[in-house]
Amino acid sequence: MLNIVNHQGKVVIDGQPAKNKLKKIAYVEQKSNIDYTFPIKVKECVSLGTYANLTIFQRVGKEQWQKVSEALDILGVKEFENRQISALSGGQFQRVLLARCLVKDAEYIFLDEPFVGIDSVSEKIIMETLTNLKKKVKQF
Structure with missing residues (x-):
């Protein structure tokens, strides 16, 4: 704004x-x-995470839907798969967003304030999931 700090x-x-x-x-x-x-x-919403690995006219297929199902199960939100996102609590929705990251098979996951406004159950599930991911990476 004041050009005091270099933006480059x-x-x-x-x-x-x-x-x-x-x-x-x-x-x-x-x-x-x-x-x-x-x-x-x-x-x-979770299936959107698979789009980066699809070609331009490719649709989400059986393999991608299987990944979606597994990610929802890992994060304990499988029972909500047919609900609108507007019907979820803050913690449930945060777990859905993390599931979207899992289906992308990304090497790097960036979380912006992941624990703001969520319940302790969701916080525990998210931490366990991230810890398990970290352990898997260390195996390679």
């Missing part, structure tokens, strides 16, 4: 420009940036 720079991940890693990055945005009234079901 670059973002690198593992020594490469971030733009070269876009397909390997998943992001859970702040809930305040989301329109909860958008008419989309939980399973459809």
Whole structure:
């Protein structure tokens, strides 16, 4: 604004420009940036995470829907798969957003204030999921 601090720079991940890693990055945005009234079901919202790995005219197929089902199960929101996102609590919706990241098979997951306004059950499930992901990565 006042040009006191230089705005220039670059973002690198593992020594490469971030733009070269876009397909390997998943992001859970702040809930305040989301329109909860958008008419989309939980399973459809999670399936959006698979789109980065599809070709331009390819539709979500059996393999992708299986990943969606597994991610919903891991995060304990499978029972809500046919509900509208507007019917979820804050913690349930946060778990849905993390499920969307899981189906992307990303190497990097960025979370923006993931525990704001969620219940302790959801916080525990999210932490356990992230801990398990970290353990899997260390195995390789």
